[in-house]
């Protein structure tokens with residue numbers, strides 16, 4: 409992938425360090441960042457996103473060994489500490505409402521998911537959205553879906569027994585169930601091409617705001633740290649459990665707007681697939697992990713709450729922009745439209 | 749080799765079927781299966797019968813709202 413333009417002191421320092429090995433002086437850079445703002449900070453979230461991308465593929469102009477450069481890792485960890493603290497603040501109330509209560513863990517995770525009232529982008533797009541807005545939604549989702557389920561595969565070696573088998577079964581489905589042409593990341597790339605968008609990983613990064621990047625960053629933060637395994641699973645469960653119904657509406661929106669069939673096909677696949685995946689994640693993966701101890705249960709509920717609340721914030725930003733007749737994407741550097 | 753089929757009911761939700769190649773519904777239609785696990789709708793309100801599409805949760809949400817019961821269990 410290609411490094412996007414820097415958008416502040418954090419990305420400027422990080423990108424210089426990645427390309428030229430310029431020493432990273434992160435301590436003074438981070439003083440301005442605290443609290444809630446971290447969750448939507450365009451500069452910090454882009455810096456984190458690029459730090460995580462190093463683990464997945466080559467970045468143009470960056471030596472591959474920078475993936476394990478100690479300065480880069482220390483920088484990432486400093487950003488993560490602030491991000492994680494903000495996520496704990498964000499999720500505390502919801503975790504408190506649902507963790508360590510009477511009743512089955514799976515039931516409580518579904519109830520928690522249904523209790524978080526986010527703005528419904530799919531309802532808006534289903535009834536009123538136009539082609540530009542649906543394309544913008546695909547652009548936002550590309551921050552994750554071009555590598556759909558890749559972060560979650562990192563949880564597999566950390567599990568054992570029935571939970572491992574259930575996650576493997578789910579991932580097999582995400583990774584095409586034996587048919588390369590059915591890889592969900594490939595289906596998503598085809599939907600992007602059909603909608604006239606650049607399907608390269610990170611290709612639209614310069615247009616994506618911090619609120620959007622925070623969703624993928626939370627996944628990678630949780631999935632890369634073994635200590636956050638329960639949170640990573642709760643996050644994945646909540647993600648899957650908010651997909652089936654919205655996908656049904658988004659498939660209908662794509663048809664109403666006459667987009668090429670590949671767009672609806674991507675969402676169609678997720679109606680049936682995620683009706684299965686949400687059950688597997690909450691009941692066959694999260695529940696046994698939560699049963700392993702009180703901290704694990706708290707972690708599972710924290711991950712689920714963080715996922716839903718970040719999605720709600722990102723979704724609200726899109727709806728607010730659309731309601732005021734604006735683009736939900738950051739302005740293009742060269743004033744170009746979102747491909748064509 | 750005999751294929752093993754298993755059925756796992758999800759409380760308040762679908763029936764998960766593993767190891768099936770097709771599902772025949774009452775009207776004689778045969779639905780082929782191309783994923784390792786499928787969720788069979790049990791609320792009968794899915795828009796993609798015989799498959800679950802998550803509608804049971806929308807129904808339960810509606811019922812909870814009517815009952816005024818929004819507090820966590």
Ligand SMILES: [Fe+2]
Pocket residue numbers: 556582592678681
């Ligand atoms: Fe998927």
Ligand SMILES: [Fe+2]
Pocket residue numbers: 582648681682685
């Ligand atoms: Fe899925």
